[in-house]
Amino acid sequence: MLHVRLAPGPAPRNLSRRWDTSAYLHSWCSVPCPSRLSLSRTYSIKSSLIGSATGLCLGQCCRIKPLSCKCKLGRSSQPPPDSRQHFSASSSASEAVLTAQSDIRKLFVANEKIGVLLLNLGGPETLDDVQPFLFNLFADPDIIRLPRAFRFLQKPLAQFISVARAPKSKEGYASIGGGSPLRQITDAQGEALMEALCGKDIPAKVYVGMRYWHPFTEEAIEQIKKDGITKLVVLPLYPQFSISTSGSSLRLLESIFSCNVREDEYLVNMQHTVIPSWYQREGYIKAMATLIEKELLKFPKPQKVMIFFSAHGVPLAYVEEAGDPYKAEMEECVDLIMEELEKRGMANPSTLAYQSRVGPVEWLKPYTDETIIALGQRGVKSLLAVPISFVSEHIETLEEIDVEYKELALQSGIKHWGRVPALGCEPTFISDLADAVIESLPYVGAMAVSNLEARQSLVPLGSVEELLATYDSKRDMLPPPVIVWEWGWTKSAETWNGRAAMLAVLALLVLEVTTGQGLLHQWGILPPLP
Numbered sequence: 001m002l003h004v005r006l007a008p009g010p011a012p013r014n015l016s017r018r019w020d021t022s023a024y025l026h027s028w029c030s031v032p033c034p035s036r037l038s039l040s041r042t043y044s045i046k047s048s049l050i051g052s053a054t055g056l057c058l059g060q061c062c063r064i065k066p067l068s069c070k071c072k073l074g075r076s077s078q079p080p081p082d083s084r085q086h087f088s089a090s091s092s093a094s095e096a097v098l099t100a101q102s103d104i105r106k107l108f109v110a111n112e113k114i115g116v117l118l119l120n121l122g123g124p125e126t127l128d129d130v131q132p133f134l135f136n137l138f139a140d141p142d143i144i145r146l147p148r149a150f151r152f153l154q155k156p157l158a159q160f161i162s163v164a165r166a167p168k169s170k171e172g173y174a175s176i177g178g179g180s181p182l183r184q185i186t187d188a189q190g191e192a193l194m195e196a197l198c199g200k201d202i203p204a205k206v207y208v209g210m211r212y213w214h215p216f217t218e219e220a221i222e223q224i225k226k227d228g229i230t231k232l233v234v235l236p237l238y239p240q241f242s243i244s245t246s247g248s249s250l251r252l253l254e255s256i257f258s259c260n261v262r263e264d265e266y267l268v269n270m271q272h273t274v275i276p277s278w279y280q281r282e283g284y285i286k287a288m289a290t291l292i293e294k295e296l297l298k299f300p301k302p303q304k305v306m307i308f309f310s311a312h313g314v315p316l317a318y319v320e321e322a323g324d325p326y327k328a329e330m331e332e333c334v335d336l337i338m339e340e341l342e343k344r345g346m347a348n349p350s351t352l353a354y355q356s357r358v359g360p361v362e363w364l365k366p367y368t369d370e371t372i373i374a375l376g377q378r379g380v381k382s383l384l385a386v387p388i389s390f391v392s393e394h395i396e397t398l399e400e401i402d403v404e405y406k407e408l409a410l411q412s413g414i415k416h417w418g419r420v421p422a423l424g425c426e427p428t429f430i431s432d433l434a435d436a437v438i439e440s441l442p443y444v445g446a447m448a449v450s451n452l453e454a455r456q457s458l459v460p461l462g463s464v465e466e467l468l469a470t471y472d473s474k475r476d477m478l479p480p481p482v483i484v485w486e487w488g489w490t491k492s493a494e495t496w497n498g499r500a501a502m503l504a505v506l507a508l509l510v511l512e513v514t515t516g517q518g519l520l521h522q523w524g525i526l527p528p529l530p
């Protein structure tokens with residue numbers, strides 16, 4: 001049983017039934033934050049105990065594949081300075097803050113081995129990986145949510161759906177070069193982040209932990225243990241929080257920690273903090289605005305271009321029933337980017353839609369494809385697509401947006417089409433991630449935040465355990481699972497056909513599991529009955 005520490009203040013009341021991190025966090029920072037753009041938010045997955053402090057040079061950075069940081073900083077030979085002295089000596093308030101920040105850095109680097117764990121989705125590297133990757137994805141209860149009574153069907157169902165979907169997915173991956181670029185890009189981001197941290201006097205190792213493919217999060221944790229990291233910052237590479245992405249990765253991390261915590265003294269002692277979402281950070285917003293500005297200028301009449309934000313969707317019930325803050329965070333993110341563009345003198349119209357829906361349940365609306373058609377009908381002639389929920393190129397930017405949506409747009413009467421690239425290793429963005437990590441360091445392993453100083457901090461604390469627990473309590477009421485086939489021609493026919501098919505599959509599976517006879521047994525997917 002993990003030790004749950006609750007942040008004090010108004011948050012828990014709001015949280016009792018929902019993943020309402022935004023309400024929670026806004027309530028935390030409504031008064032003391034000088035700017036919402038400078039916020040990042042951190043949580044602790046487990047309560048951390050007293051960290052062991054054995055300082056070693058972290059200049060030779062490695063992940064699962066060693067990374068090549070040139071940073072020569074390492075164990076601090078100086079005792080940590082007293083930051084209070086600097087506050088009183090500084091001539092202005094802003095100088096005092098800066099000096100205090102740099103002292104906080106020294107304080108947390110001294111005698112510590114800092115690690116940053118980047119959490120991401122992972123993607124198949126070859127076409128042979130596609131089906132097992134899909135199996136891992138659909139076996140995740142945060143992706144396919146079965147009522148409690150049917151939980152035992154999670155894996156057979158994942159097997160069934162992954163086998164059924166693999167041919168279509170393989171076609172997609174084949175068309176973008178035979179595999180996902182996600183691992184390569186995430187590795188490059190990890191290296192760039194490490195260099196940026198070194199450049200800001202924070203020697204740290206960066207690790208990549210994927211949810212559904214190599215390098216798996218478990219492998220990253222093993223490496224972190226081998227390297228003897230004493231302070232870990234967990235940074236999901238999704239700007240906005242969703243139960244299905246960052247939430248799922250954090251849940252996995254929580255289970256790794258809680259499985260190991262009994263027998264593994266190292267994990268008990270390793271202090272950590274989590275930055276659950278960072279879409280509102282100034283560096284990220286500015287980097288996005290710069291990319292958009294650059295693409296706008298390629299159009300014949302930049303001021304006439306409709307900026308079309310396309311986010312990966314989630315089933316509507318995640319937001320409406322489970323309290324996923326994803327939609328709210330997405331909308332706020334788009335507003336912030338548009339505000340930044342306005343400040344730069346660009347007053348383009350914009351719209352937000354959701355792409356990549358899977359199966360017959362209702363997803364967040366408006367849907368990207370329907371919106372493109374509607375914009376064409378309204379006479380929009382220039383469209384700039386902005387992928388907004390993910391910071392790497394991936395199958396849904398390279399295939400779905402660049403090929404499918406572009407074709408649909410041109411067919412719908414749009415004459416000029418453009419697409420903003422994903423951020424990847426864009427320097428302002430990476431530098432801002434490094435700042436987010438540095439700002440979170442004082443909170444690594446912090447226990448309670450009942451004192452005024454911590455409550456007024458820029459980076460509020462909380463507990464993911466609490467969030468996970470409240471989310472679990474809603475699971476019984478979650479919607480039917482996502483399924484992948486679509487029959488019929490109308491939306492409602494698709495929905496009902498899908499539901500009927502789902503029931504049929506469930507009935508067949510129950511029959512198979514109880515009788516021991518059927519296709520899954522013949523294919524060796526289910527073991528024979530004893």
Ligand SMILES: C=CC1=C(C)c2cc3[nH]c(cc4nc(cc5[nH]c(cc1n2)c(C)c5CCC(=O)O)C(CCC(=O)O)=C4C)c(C)c3C=C
Binds near residue numbers: 122124242389
């Ligand atoms: C913020 C980003 C993402 C959300 C939210 C998300 C939710 C979500 N996804 C599926 C189903 C699939 N996703 C697939 C690939 C995929 N998903 C994301 C991001 C989010 N998913 C990315 C970046 C990728 C691509 C990885 C890559 O290899 O490049 C796939 C596999 C591809 C395919 O067959 O289409 C599926 C399936 C669900 C059901 C869901 C929410 C519940």
Ligand SMILES: [Fe+2]
Binds near residue numbers: 312
């Ligand atoms: Fe997805």
